[in-house]
Each structure stands twice: as structure tokens, then as C-alpha cells.
Amino acid sequence: MERFNVLVCDDDPAIVDALEIYLKHENYGVIKAYSGTQALQALAQHEIHLILLDVMMPEMDGLAATIKIREERNIPIIIISAKSEDTDKIAGLNFGADDYVSKPFNPLELMARVKSQMRRYTALGSIALKNGVLKSGGLELDREARELRVDGEIIRLTPTEYGIVVFLMENLGHVFSTAQIYEQVWNEPSYAAENTVAVHIRRIREKIEINPGEPKYLKVVWGIGYKIDKY
Amino acid sequence: MERFNVLVCDDDPAIVDALEIYLKHENYGVIKAYSGTQALQALAQHEIHLILLDVMMPEMDGLAATIKIREERNIPIIIISAKSEDTDKIAGLNFGADDYVSKPFNPLELMARVKSQMRRYTALGSIALKNGVLKSGGLELDREARELRVDGEIIRLTPTEYGIVVFLMENLGHVFSTAQIYEQVWNEPSYAAENTVAVHIRRIREKIEINPGEPKYLKVVWGIGYKIDKY
DNA sequence: CCTGATTCTTAATAAAGCTTTAAGATTTTC
DNA sequence: GAAAATCTTAAAGCTTTATTAAGAATCAGG
Incomplete structure (x- = not known):
């Protein structure tokens, strides 16, 4: 199995040290950075698969530069926010980060999110239309x-x-087990x-399927899990 | 899709550089200025849709620039203030700024406000009639x-x-959480x-709805927030 | 600057809507 | 046919939103 590297900034x-311990325990490689500039350097030197990034750092330009890198390479970014009040704002923002946790x-929660992003990153199989619209059949x-x-017809979910x-x-x-769906x-x-x-x-089937007992979209793969097929 | 230009001063x-990166990440065009005089020059030369302006600047400070800009054009202005005191806020808003953030x-918060002003300016998602009149159904x-x-019928609010x-x-x-509504x-x-x-x-519902318990305009989306629908 | 009116916030309670649990039924696989 | 996995349903438990009223803050006119 491939080993994934996480940049902690x-x-x-x-x-940083605390996160390193947790990440290594989950068998991730860890690269450490203490400023945006260092993060940039690390990104150039190492193969990074995910970034854990503090929003509130003294040198904003360093942080900004890190995000700039993301424009070029589509690495998942998890934002660590200092205030819990910010969470809503960050979530509401279409900022470009993939997830966030608040300090x-x-x-354990952070680790769960890291894992989620890793899966998301390694299991992309969707057809993205303009404006973030995803489509499959109807x-x-x-x-x-x-x-x-x-x-x-708009479905209320x-x-x-x-x-x-x-x-x-x-x-x-892509098929996901109930456990995977839950965790995600x-x-x-x-x-x-x-x-x-x-x-x-x-x-969901009751809402989106004509016959919930015989689903057309949200299918089960016996013994494995659920999926929605590419049309 | 049209591209909007932001003047950063x-x-x-x-x-300025940091803001540039953030703004570009959100797909805005960026024009840079390092003084009030330069800002006015830039305004004459480029098509600008929004201005981010520092209050404390040499030559001509932000407030003075705001007045000058307002004399000519009705562009959204967001003041960046070094002091968190209310005096600046009040002064800035009185002189015609549309919003302000303090240093x-x-x-992320700043980006949220930029987006908000842009929406306000262009009223994307709403049907803008002449003279800044917005309409949806009744x-x-x-x-x-x-x-x-x-x-x-005119409603007193x-x-x-x-x-x-x-x-x-x-x-x-667009649905907004109570937190987002409050913050905005x-x-x-x-x-x-x-x-x-x-x-x-x-x-509001008591005033604009026929039956406030079953709103036709100001709707709730459970677990998410409130919205007024496009008619 | 008072004073009264309007507007805003807080708090407490009620109602509505959503999620989970649990338990039995059904389907699939071997 | 038996075991395992999934499906179905309903009710309990929980969260979010609605409602109301009272007190605090703000504002306009004297």
C-alpha cells in the first residue's frame, strides 16, 4: 500500500508535534512547517498528499502562498481554525479548502477527517459540470x-x-460500505x-426513486455497500 | 462568466500581495495601488468593480480617497482599518464606504465580505430592474x-x-444560516x-406574508437556514 | 437632556422536523 | 434451507425553528 504524506503547518x-504523533500512528508520513514560507518550500521538495493548515498565522502572505500552490496542484487542504465561531463562516465560504476543524x-476527529479527504482524493470518479453541478442520468x-x-424536479432532502x-x-x-458512508x-x-x-x-430512495424497492439510482452491491452509477 | 476586478490599495x-493571492484564488482580477493617489489613477485606467482600501495611508488617506471616489462613481468600497475603534467605522461608512474590516x-472573513459586496453590486441571482429594484413574485x-x-403595497420595515x-x-x-444572516x-x-x-x-413574515405560519416568500430550509426564492 | 415611542434582544416554552433505535421481514448467497 | 446481509416500519429521542412576552436599548421630539 502506498504511503501518504501530510504537510502540517x-x-x-x-x-505540529502533537499532530505528527497522531499522523504517524496512522502510518502517514509527516512533513512539518512553521510558516507559510516553509510550507511552500516543503511542497516543492516533498511529495505531499494532504495539507493541514492553520488559518491564523502571523505571516498571512505565507499562508496565501500555500494556497496559491493549491491552485496548481489540487491537494486536499484541511483548515484548522482558531475560533469555533469561524467554522460557519469557513463552511459558508467557497474558499477552496476541503474541510476544516476548529481549535x-x-x-480522533481530525484523523477521521484526514482519512476522509484521503479517500476522496484517491477515489475521484465523478463528472463535474460547470458551477459544481454533478450529473448522472436523471x-x-x-x-x-x-x-x-x-x-x-427539485427534491427536498x-x-x-x-x-x-x-x-x-x-x-x-464507487461502492462504499455503510461504515465508510457513515464516517464520511x-x-x-x-x-x-x-x-x-x-x-x-x-x-433517500423514497424520495428519488420511482420504485424504492427496485432502485434505479441508489444501488446496493451485495456484501459490499452502496453506490450511484455513472450514467 | 464575467470577471470582476478588485482594486487593492x-x-x-x-x-497587497497577500490579498492579491486570495482574490485571484476566488477568480477576481486584481489591480494594485499603494497610495490614495495611485488608487484614483488606477480607477481612471481600469474597469474596477470593487475597492479594498486601507484607511491609514500616506499622501491621501483612505477616507479622503473614499470621498473622492464617491464623488464620481458608485463602486462598492470596503475599508480596511488598523484601529478597531468605532470612530473609523462610523467615519468610513458615513463617507460612503459600504463595509469595513479591522486589521x-x-x-476568510474579508473574502466573505468581498463576495457579499459583489453580490450586492451585481445582485446575482436576482432580477435587477432599473434603479436597483429587485423583484421576486409579489x-x-x-x-x-x-x-x-x-x-x-408599501410595507413599513x-x-x-x-x-x-x-x-x-x-x-x-440562496440559503443562509442564522449565523450568516447575523454576521452579514x-x-x-x-x-x-x-x-x-x-x-x-x-x-418580517408577519409583515410580508398573508399567513406567517405558512410563509410563501421567506422560507426556511431545515437544518440549513432561510432564503427567499427566485420566482 | 428628558420623555415617550419605537425597535431590538433575551428568555422561556411550544411546535415541527429530523435522526436514531430496535425489531421483525425479506432477500441474497452458498 | 440456513446464514448473512439488507430492507422496512414505527416510535422514541433529539435538534431546529416558531412563538410569545417582557425588559433593554435606541431614537425622535420637545
């Missing part, structure tokens, strides 16, 4: 407007349902509840 | 006259209510108060 060495963070997902249309659909649409044709959508490190994903799948 | 080149600022918002009409309606009308069809309308960096937006929403 924070001006506080204590945080102080739960290391399904059309507009992530910007947060809308799903089935044969042109709850937050969890929407999360599941986004995840599967972002990875068309709920952003939890592990899947404890036995049946909850199944129930949500059922509800 | 600050006497500190590091800040040191969170780049709702008609005349920003110049500061009037909202529902089916032709308090300042806060009006602010919320303007914000939602300028972003028809109140111009505060974070949303502490638990329930105040909900109360205002309620009162």
Missing part, C-alpha cells in the same frame, strides 16, 4: 444551490440525506450504530 | 427609495428587518445571540 510547534480539536446535484433534481447523496455523487460508480458523512472516526445508514438510504 | 506591499483581519425591493412592496430582506433579496434562492446584516464577526434572527424573521 502551524506556527505553534507544540501543535481546540479532538485528535440525477442532477447542484452543490452551490444545495439542490438535487430528479428529472428536473434533509441535511443527512443531502450529505449522503453528495458523497455518492462525488464518487460516482457524519465525520465520525467510527461507525457504531448498526442500521442508521440503511434507514437513511431507504428515505 | 494599501501602503504595505505585503498585504488584523481574518482573510415582492419588490426598491433599494434606492428604501421601500419594500408586497403586491404593490424597521432597519434590521430591512437589512435582512435586502440581504436575502440580493441573493435570491449586523456586520459582526460572530453570532452569539441565540434566537434574535428568528425573532426578526418572524416579524
